Amino acid sequence: MNHNAKKSEVAIEVFDLTVAYDIKPVLWDVDILFRRAKSTAIVGPNGAGKSTLIKAMLGMIRPLTGAVHFYSKSGLLQRNQIAYVPQSASIDWDFPITVLDVVLMGRYGHLGWIKRPGKHDRELATDALEKVGMQDYKTRQISELSGGQQQRVFLARAFAQEATVYLMDEPFKGVDASTEAAIVDLLKEIISSGNTIVLVHHDLNTVADYFDELCLINKRIIAHGPIEKVFNEENINRTYGRNSLAKAGLA
Numbered sequence: 001m002n003h004n005a006k007k008s009e010v011a012i013e014v015f016d017l018t019v020a021y022d023i024k025p026v027l028w029d030v031d032i033l034f035r036r037a038k039s040t041a042i043v044g045p046n047g048a049g050k051s052t053l054i055k056a057m058l059g060m061i062r063p064l065t066g067a068v069h070f071y072s073k074s075g076l077l078q079r080n081q082i083a084y085v086p087q088s089a090s091i092d093w094d095f096p097i098t099v100l101d102v103v104l105m106g107r108y109g110h111l112g113w114i115k116r117p118g119k120h121d122r123e124l125a126t127d128a129l130e131k132v133g134m135q136d137y138k139t140r141q142i143s144e145l146s147g148g149q150q151q152r153v154f155l156a157r158a159f160a161q162e163a164t165v166y167l168m169d170e171p172f173k174g175v176d177a178s179t180e181a182a183i184v185d186l187l188k189e190i191i192s193s194g195n196t197i198v199l200v201h202h203d204l205n206t207v208a209d210y211f212d213e214l215c216l217i218n219k220r221i222i223a224h225g226p227i228e229k230v231f232n233e234e235n236i237n238r239t240y241g242r243n244s245l246a247k248a249g250l251a
């Protein structure tokens with residue numbers, strides 16, 4: 001970890017994190033610092049522990065060791081300032097709920113005790129649906145949407161939250177190219193307003209265009225830092241195995 005970074009530049013600090021589901025750890029000794037107003041891609045092979053890292057950062061999984069701190073200007077961040085987009089395959093839509101209600105869930109952290117979402121919340125939710133091109137589906141049941149459309153609704157939920165930190169687990173999976181381009185523009189807006197994004201990503205072709213920093217992971221952190229320093233053949237091969245960049249047609 002870069003201990004030289006000033007506290008005011010730090011959005012998230014992960015200390016000495018080790019996570020196991022059974023006895024065997026799937027994520028070892030993670031020490032990492034995510035900078036404020038930067039976007040970081042988390043990249044690594046299937047089973048590398050990317051989703052596990054995000055879930056452990058959110059406190060959804062209890063680690064064997066370690067701690068995670070989220071910072072705002074005034075100190076530690078409130079939970080409602082952290083938006084999460086889960087990996088799509090993990091979502092089970094057996095219960096009836098409309099698209100608008102899913103997006104309004106992003107506003108719950110802003111509501112007071114037993115308060116219902118108001119006009120402002122509904123406007124923000126509608127605006128977020130427009131941003132992902134899903135405004136015509138407001139009253140539809142979420143279970144009646146295609147996989148890519150559901151993913152876009154989940155992104156809208158995160159955007160409606162107006163969070164400080166966004167943790168996104170493969171948000172581009174299953175969305176079409178034009179939606180992806182629109183979402184990338186939104187992510188850049190989020191960063192330029194001073195907020196922070198940590199995003200699990202699989203596409204090595206777009207990593208350098210979309211992100212400021214890259215974190216390569218395979219059960220441990222292999223490399224982390226600015227894209228121009230970290231995104232090279234040697235590091236990719238250390239993460240995925242020998243000659244993987246050449247095999248992917250990128251070397």
Ligand SMILES: Nc1ncnc2c1ncn2[C@@H]1O[C@H](COP(=O)(O)OP(=O)(O)OP(=O)(O)O)[C@@H](O)[C@H]1O
Nearest residue numbers: 021022026044045046047048049050051052053087
């Ligand atoms: N709930 C669970 N119980 C037991 N083992 C799990 C559980 N979730 C994940 N694992 C295991 O932990 C390891 C890391 O899984 P994780 O989901 O974090 O990988 P990932 O990097 O997100 O992979 P992918 O690219 O496929 O999404 C894998 O070996 C996986 O089989």
Ligand SMILES: [Mg+2]
Nearest residue numbers: 050051052087
């Ligand atoms: Mg995953």
